[in-house]
Amino acid sequence: MSNRRSRQSTAMPRITDDQIIELVSKLRQLLPEIRNSRRSDKVSAPKVLQETCNYIRNLHREVDDLSERLSQLLDTIDSESPQASIIRSLIMQ
Numbered sequence: 001m002s003n004r005r006s007r008q009s010t011a012m013p014r015i016t017d018d019q020i021i022e023l024v025s026k027l028r029q030l031l032p033e034i035r036n037s038r039r040s041d042k043v044s045a046p047k048v049l050q051e052t053c054n055y056i057r058n059l060h061r062e063v064d065d066l067s068e069r070l071s072q073l074l075d076t077i078d079s080e081s082p083q084a085s086i087i088r089s090l091i092m093q
Contacts, residue, residue: 024048031055 024045031051034040070087077083
């Protein structure tokens with residue numbers, strides 16, 4: 001096991017505690033739940049990581065829901081209509 005660890009440490013540079021603190025701080029700023037709270041700097045690193053996972057899961061759900069809604073919308077309009085053309089141009093951006 002220590003052999004594997006030594007290989008991993010040579011393959012990838014170690015992240016320092018300061019770098020972890022900086023990354024957690026950046027995540028705090030990105031998460032609406034934490035960023036909008038008055039005591040965002042007091043939220044623990046594990047809580048920030050948990051909220052990050054939850055936020056990413058929610059974003060995936062939103063993307064799936066929006067994709068489904070878009071698909072339903074495209075099914076209801078004529079593919080040659082101006083509306084379909086607008087939607088296609090928006091999708092390609």
